Amino acid sequence: MIIKIDKNRPLPMYIQIRDEIKRLIKEGKFNPHEKLPPSRDLAKSLNISRNTVIQSYTLLEAEGFVYSVTGKGTFVNPRSIKKVCKNPDNYDVKRFNFESLFSIAWRRFEASVMSGLDKLTSYDNFKDYITFDSPNPDIENLPIENFRNSLINSIKKYEAQLFSSEKTEGFYQFREYLSKYMLKRGIYSDPDNILITSGIQQGLSIIGRLLIDPGDTVVLENLSYPGALSVFRSIQAHYIGVPGDKEGMDINILEKILKRKKVKLLYTIPTYQNPRGSVLSFDRRKALVELSEKYGFAIIEDDYAYELSFKGIEEIPIKAFDVSGNIFYMGSFSESLFPGIRLSWIIAPKHIIKKLSSLKKSEDIYTNLILQAAVLDFMEKGYFNKHLKQFKKILAKRYEVINYALTRYFPTEAKWNSIKGGPYMWIDLPSDIDSLDLLLKTREKGVLFAPDRIFAVEDLGHSGFRLKFSNVNEDKIWRGIEIIGNILKSMLSGG
Numbered sequence: 448m449i450i451k452i453d454k455n456r457p458l459p460m461y462i463q464i465r466d467e468i469k470r471l472i473k474e475g476k477f478n479p480h481e482k483l484p485p486s487r488d489l490a491k492s493l494n495i496s497r498n499t500v501i502q503s504y505t506l507l508e509a510e511g512f513v514y515s516v517t518g519k520g521t522f523v524n525p526r527s528i529k530k531v532c533k534n535p536d537n538y539d540v541k542r543f544n545f546e547s548l549f550s551i552a553w554r555r556f557e558a559s560v561m562s563g564l565d566k567l568t569s570y571d572n573f574k575d576y577i578t579f580d581s582p583n584p585d586i587e588n589l590p591i592e593n594f595r596n597s598l599i600n601s602i603k604k605y606e607a608q609l610f611s612s613e614k615t616e617g618f619y620q621f622r623e624y625l626s627k628y629m630l631k632r633g634i635y636s637d638p639d640n641i642l643i644t645s646g647i648q649q650g651l652s653i654i655g656r657l658l659i660d661p662g663d664t665v666v667l668e669n670l671s672y673p674g675a676l677s678v679f680r681s682i683q684a685h686y687i688g689v690p691g692d693k694e695g696m697d698i699n700i701l702e703k704i705l706k707r708k709k710v711k712l713l714y715t716i717p718t719y720q721n722p723r724g725s726v727l728s729f730d731r732r733k734a735l736v737e738l739s740e741k742y743g744f745a746i747i748e749d750d751y752a753y754e755l756s757f758k759g760i761e762e763i764p765i766k767a768f769d770v771s772g773n774i775f776y777m778g779s780f781s782e783s784l785f786p787g788i789r790l791s792w793i794i795a796p797k798h799i800i801k802k803l804s805s806l807k808k809s810e811d812i813y814t815n816l817i818l819q820a821a822v823l824d825f826m827e828k829g830y831f832n833k834h835l836k837q838f839k840k841i842l843a844k845r846y847e848v849i850n851y852a853l854t855r856y857f858p859t860e861a862k863w864n865s866i867k868g869g870p871y872m873w874i875d876l877p878s879d880i881d882s883l884d885l886l887l888k889t890r891e892k893g894v895l896f897a898p899d900r901i902f903a904v905e906d907l908g909h910s911g912f913r914l915k916f917s918n919v920n921e922d923k924i925w926r927g928i929e930i931i932g933n934i935l936k937s938m939l940s941g942g
Contacts, residue, residue, distance in 0.1 A: 617643025719869025
């Protein structure tokens with residue numbers, strides 16, 4: 448142990464010795480319970496009195512850095528080493544190459560387009576921007592006070608259950624309520640047909656782990672939910688994109704794929720599709736179910752926003768046509784209530800739910816019970832229906848504004864379809880305009896959106912982008928669309 452003291456300093460030497468030993472402990476020069484030099488030996492090496500060293504050791508013990516054992520000596524207190532552990536961001540990376548341990552799956556993800564685009568649309572860096580892709584809610588229109596009341600009420604009502612262990616499938620009373628709620632949707636289930644998950648993405652991951660081996664083929668809309676792409680990539684599925692139009696996935700093209708390829712799973716968002724906002728037609732829904740039985744593949748129906756119809760007309764779910772039990776239905780409150788409420792559910796046959804529950808248990812045992820109980824109270828007291836009614840009016844108004852703004856400010860070369868509901872619109876661009884180039888230019892003017900690369904399963908052959916308007920107020924919609932439109936016109940004219 449090398450201790451440096453300066454006898455010419457006004458600071459007492461016993462304080463200097465104490466500070467030096469503390470520094471060495473902080474720098475990791477000692478192991479837990481390591482013995483310090485005997486006071487006599489240290490005093491001799493520093494050419495000072497033994498009493499000075501004893502004073503230093505006494506101070507260190509009083510501060511919890513060392514402890515003494517009569518007849519044996521003074522030792523480093525292991526708690527002091529924990530207390531002064533380095534900041535995780537200040538480790539000496541030259542001493543250990545952590546990156547050499549990273550998995551192949553991570554390296555694939557890091558190299559993917561999605562990972563790079565995260566940096567372009569990092570909301571922490573662009574808080575003051577007009578963001579047509581932000582996950583953050585419109586705080587002014589959220590029923591926060593009512594939800595706070597439901598949170599308090601549910602804890603009082605279900606206290607014993609919420610603070611003890613619960614089945615992985617989820618809070619029973621909540622599943623019981625959902626089974627009745629889904630009956631209005633045309634889907635029969637009882638509580639044992641339902642598994643509560645921490646968001647749609649976790650549900651996709653669990654189903655994927657149940658069905659997909661590396662290399663198995665999964666079919667999606669050619670523009671699809673990025674979370675689904677991430678899940679299927681992580682389980683090393685081979686995925687194929689099916690193009691679509693304003694009536695949703697092209698069933699004829701899908702069947703051509705099915706004839707030449709063994710497909711195990713199809714993932715679809717038939718109602719207010721993310722990102723296109725399209726609705727799969729009634730005839731195509733029926734045809735899709737028939738194809739699944741004919742070619743032997745399972746379907747995941749992501750029904751995340753079916754309630755967000757502008758005119759109150761709900762589409763019939765694909766699950767309503769299910770007679771074989773091969774359709775996984777997934778619902779969520781993230782879009783219709785609070786994005787921060789990662790609360791979703793899967794409906795499937797009981798024997799499948801049991802298998803999915805076993806897989807979920809390996810991840811997180813069960814989804815937040817207090818949150819489930821709070822949402823249950825929120826629903827039972829009618830708060831949700833009241834909020835939904837108001838939110839749909841706001842959504843319809845914002846759609847009207849964005850549609851009008853697009854017509855006014857966008858060039859005729861840009862195309863979009865009218866939508867019946869949901870939070871998203873899709874803009875098709877001329878083939879010579881790259882949506883990523885457009886994003887880089889609009890970002891300089893304070894406007895963000897989601898470019899096609901985030902959603903593309905396969906090469907589209909053209910460019911486009913998604914606008915999320917549900918959480919952008921009318922004034923910002925006008926300003927944001929005007930900025931994008933002006934830049935787009937400039938790019939088309941060679942500017």
